[in-house]
Amino acid sequence: MSAPTAPVPPAPPTPPAPRAPRAPLAALRRTAARIERRTPAHRDRAVDGLRALALLAVPTGHWMLGGFTLDAAGGLHNASPLSAFGFLAPASWVLQMLGIFFLVGGYASVLSYHRRPGGTGAWLRGRIARLGRPVLGVTAVWALAAPVLYAAGVPEASLRTGATLVVQPLWFVGVYVVVTALTPYCVRAARRLGGWAAAPLLGSVAVVDFLRYGPYADGVPSWVAALNVLPGWLFAYQLGVAWGERRIGRRGAWLLLAGGAALFAVLLVAFDYPASMVGVPGADRTNSHPPSLLVLALAAAQSGAAILLRDRLARLLSRPALWAPVVVVNLCAMTILCWHQTAMLAAAVPGSFLGEVAGLTTAPDTLAWIGQRAAWLPVFALLLAVLARWARRFEEPWTRATAVRRTAAGVLAAGFAVFALGLA
Template sequence: MNRLVERIEARTPAHRDRAVDGLRALALLAVPTGHWLLGGFTLSGDGALHNASPLSAFPGLAPVSWVLQMLGIFFLVGGYASVLSYRRRTGSTRAWLGGRLARLGRPVLGVTAVWAVLLPLLHFGGGVPVDTLRTASTLVVQPLWFVGVYTVVTALTPLCVRAARRLGAWAAAPLLGSVAVVDLLRYGPHADAVPSWLGLLTILPGWLFAYQLGVSWGEGRIGRRHAWALLVGGAALFATLLLAFGYPMSMVGVPGEARTNSHPPSLLVLALAATQSGAAILLRERLGRLLARPALWAPVVVVNLSAMTVLCWHQTAMLAAAVPASYAGEVAGLVGAPDSAGWILARLAWMPVFAALLVAVGRYARAFESPWTRTGPGRRALAGVLAAGFAVFALGMG
């Protein structure tokens, strides 16, 4: 381990922004932590697994979701890093975008193609109920929506750079305003007359907001004064929306609740993203000094090198424990209604197991992050067909 730490330290360029990498790793690890802590399974009479959440029985846990919902930080850092990469590009903008989008697409194609093969094997070979497979497919797809949105946002980087150079920190303000208008329409006094699809209009501006802040930050247009404004203003807006306008307390969807903050993103998501972004910018120098220590820097590098693997496969790791356990009936913290303090304690005990399974799966799954230089057009086409088939099944159209 010491040799690995020394090797990573020796290979780190002096100009590397360790704080930004640290923020990315923190936001990334919050995704599996949140899904593993706040996602449970119930067991039906036929032995099938169904999704459940401890938030239904313990609404007081909602503040946990405020901490673990760190996609605002992820988009902020993504915008910042994209600016640096965009400046260093040696080819055309189109080639630059193509390279970045390929790095996002390969792991997604890999995990969905593998699951397309696993589904019939598990059902016909292992006797896994179809409802369990639908639950599993939903969980696997759940984090992948983020990749799709992030892909679109990344493609808008040149436009975001222009906006940042012209408007500076204010470039993100129209995005905040557009989400506020949509929220007013769908939650205001005339909400009954508003079509249900209107909320979808917040998906792009809702997640582009923090990315645009990151681009402006990378362009040097956001300083400490702006960061304090984001922190204080975002926190004030967050509290106002919760206390005065009745927004749901949880940042993630809760089974049985009519409203959700994240799908599609509400104004509360942007308020949290602004708060987190302001705090991240203010803490950047302190975090950079902390990560100057090789022992702390090495895990950050490892997590960042496996970013898409963690994102795409962490639900598979949890399912690798839950599906076999379902044959034994209810297992504390793994299979059974998440409605007791005992379940929460047991789930915490399962977390290291999920992490170990993710490491085991990731040893092989990381190959999907590398360029597919040895994969011919025929195999790529087959992977695409398999991925499409899995998507159809996962979305309930199969």
């Protein structure tokens, strides 16, 4: 009689096959990996991250701190929640990041300036062309679109409001061109004085503010305020140049952060500066046009914080998933700046034909409006992404553009500027 056969143990259950990632997620991962592979090892990710952050603050600030009202004819007019809710002013301290933008601009410019292959003139012409092409593009397109929109029934009030909003952010480009042209002098000043080279600019703005708002302000002509435009925005750029020249370290950064924050608090509490960093309709004083001493105090504090956080930010952006969007934003920098107001108008103008649409064309004078407008941000962002896919071409060199086309674009842009400024 044979021995009984040992029972065969059951086979272990087959583990389920890993689920394949969804196609869109997989595509995003592949894109992030491709961007990571193409990024040079010497790329300063922290500086690019700061630039992207400052860039995204511009549309966010304009979309959240700007609104519309409707007149009886259905025309759109500019309005702001800051007129009704002064307690929202601290939001403008966060969203007003032009100090960071000029800081990073100075840092990047000095590095580019040292590598200039064709001399200072060729370097400056190249940078001006990079800034000018997108501006000509958006203004020329609007110059062509405005008559078509008017013929389609868009009220003239809406067109003028839209033109003002489109031109509003473009002042920055003109100022940035001027400070960029001063880069050689900023480099010399930084090499001699380090971060202290920005101190005379701070003092100049303080003197003009004293003339504007001091005890003898009644006899001061209004044009004196314009004297703050160049030193006011050159201040952070000069700090960026000194940073690029490695003349500002952690000790200087702490001084900027603490000193800027202290000056900011003193100006608000003791000298009654307006709390909002952006213009408020109907207010008799503004901090941003032209920049006041409060703007420089905020820029100093922001610059100090940015320099101190640089290494931590660089480590954070070593992750491909975080680095990829930074690259995309930087590649579309001027497109975002030039077209983000058009994206909002692409929703608001059709909405005005429907009457009062909550958070879009209703007056920003209720707390509910804040939440309603926040709900529109993804819509504005999506419209901007759609526009950017087409408008990105204006950032590319105009290799095929003839002199006639350039002239035509310039004439159209000038005509649109006249209309936007209310001169026509």
